[in-house]
Structure formats: C-alpha cells, structure tokens
Amino acid sequence: MIKGLYEAHLPVSNLNRSIVFYEGLGLQFDHKVDDRLAFLWIEKDKSWLGLWETDKVEVEYHPSIRxxxxxxxxxxxxxxxxxxxxxxxxxxxxxxxxxxxxxxxxxxxxxxxxxxxxxxxxxxxxxxxxxxxxxxxxxxxxxxxxxxxxxx
CATH class of the missing domain: 3.10.180 (2,3-Dihydroxybiphenyl 1,2-Dioxygenase; domain 1)
Structure with a gap:
C-alpha cells in the first residue's frame, strides 16, 4: 500500500528567508498557504517539504521532530x-x-x-x-x- 514518503514538515522562523535557503539546495517552490506555510518540491510531483512559520522554532532539537x-x-x-x-x-x-x-x-x-x-x-x-x-x-x-x- 505505502509507496514512499510524500511530504515532511519543518518549523521555520522566517518563511521567505527559508524558502530562499531551500531553493538554494535545489528544491522547487510550489505554493504558499496564508503566508504561514510553503511547499517546495524535493522531487517534482513525488515528494515535498512543508515549511511552517512559527515562533516555536526554539523547541530543542531532536532528530525525531526536526x-x-x-x-x-x-x-x-x-x-x-x-x-x-x-x-x-x-x-x-x-x-x-x-x-x-x-x-x-x-x-x-x-x-x-x-x-x-x-x-x-x-x-x-x-x-x-x-x-x-x-x-x-x-x-x-x-x-x-x-x-x-x-x-x-
């Protein structure tokens, strides 16, 4: 049934700045939702990354969540x-x-x-x-x- 991972999400403090960062890695911007969420394709039409602007990025890093x-x-x-x-x-x-x-x-x-x-x-x-x-x-x-x- 499961064929792969379609999306993953990360918290970011500045959405526009983070979009530029991830585009620099080669991800392709697709769209924004309400200026708080952006989706970028990791592999076009196969998997993407959601970036959520939030003030909660100070949550201590742990690989299971960030x-x-x-x-x-x-x-x-x-x-x-x-x-x-x-x-x-x-x-x-x-x-x-x-x-x-x-x-x-x-x-x-x-x-x-x-x-x-x-x-x-x-x-x-x-x-x-x-x-x-x-x-x-x-x-x-x-x-x-x-x-x-x-x-x-």
Whole structure:
C-alpha cells in the first residue's frame, strides 16, 4: 500500500528567508498557504517539504521532530562539502565525525554515506546515499576510507 514518503514538515522562523535557503539546495517552490506555510518540491510531483512559520522554532532539537535526510547520488555526496560551502552552508559534526568529508555508517548488507548540516533555524539536514556492503564492514569511517577498503 505505502509507496514512499510524500511530504515532511519543518518549523521555520522566517518563511521567505527559508524558502530562499531551500531553493538554494535545489528544491522547487510550489505554493504558499496564508503566508504561514510553503511547499517546495524535493522531487517534482513525488515528494515535498512543508515549511511552517512559527515562533516555536526554539523547541530543542531532536532528530525525531526536526530532521530531514535528502537522498543524493554517491558522486554528488562526494562533492557535498565543497557544494555546501560554496552556497554558504556549513557542514557540521555528526556521530563523532568532523565535517571534512562524508562518512559511512554500515549495516549488515548495506551502508549509508552521509553528511550533516543545519538550516537557518537549526533544523538538522542530511545528504545521504545507500551503499552496498560486500565485505560486511561494521566500523564507521570516512567515505574515502570506505572506498579504499572496498577498492572503489
């Protein structure tokens, strides 16, 4: 029955400023509702992000309520730190990894490579892609180390 995630929502303190921020990430603005809510396509006609202007953005961050992970290609992820910095966005530390490059969190059959950063209101954003884990690696590491071990 469920085919995927259609929408997710984040609180923002300034809707127009946040629209510009997310457009800078490549999302496509679709429409506003009552100058308090905006919808931007993550993937046109497939999934979108709702931004709600509110004075409640000071709610303490927790990934269960203020986190979005955007799927990207491995090639794009490899260039993500430079891409983010060129746009004026700062990658941040996550899971003990400095934001010098993406890092990998392995599971049994697969792994995820990722980099984290925040939006203008401190909402946690992530660029992520799924990787194969042919050697069943269990240790977290930087992507360059992962590629060297897996001879990619």
């Amino acid at each position: 986190h979005i992970a955007f799927q990207v290609t491995l090639d794009d992820l490899k260039n993500s730190v430079v891409w983010l910095e060129n746009k004026g966005y700062k990658p941040r530390e996550a899971f003990g990894f400095d934001p010098i490059e993406p890092f990998v969190m392995p599971h049994e059959e697969y792994a995820h490579a990722k980099i984290h950063f925040n939006d203008l209101d401190g909402n946690s954003l992530e660029l992520i892609c799924k990787l194969e884990n042919p050697k069943k690696i269990k240790q977290r590491m930087y992507l360059s180390e992962w590629e060297q071990i897996n001879e990619i």
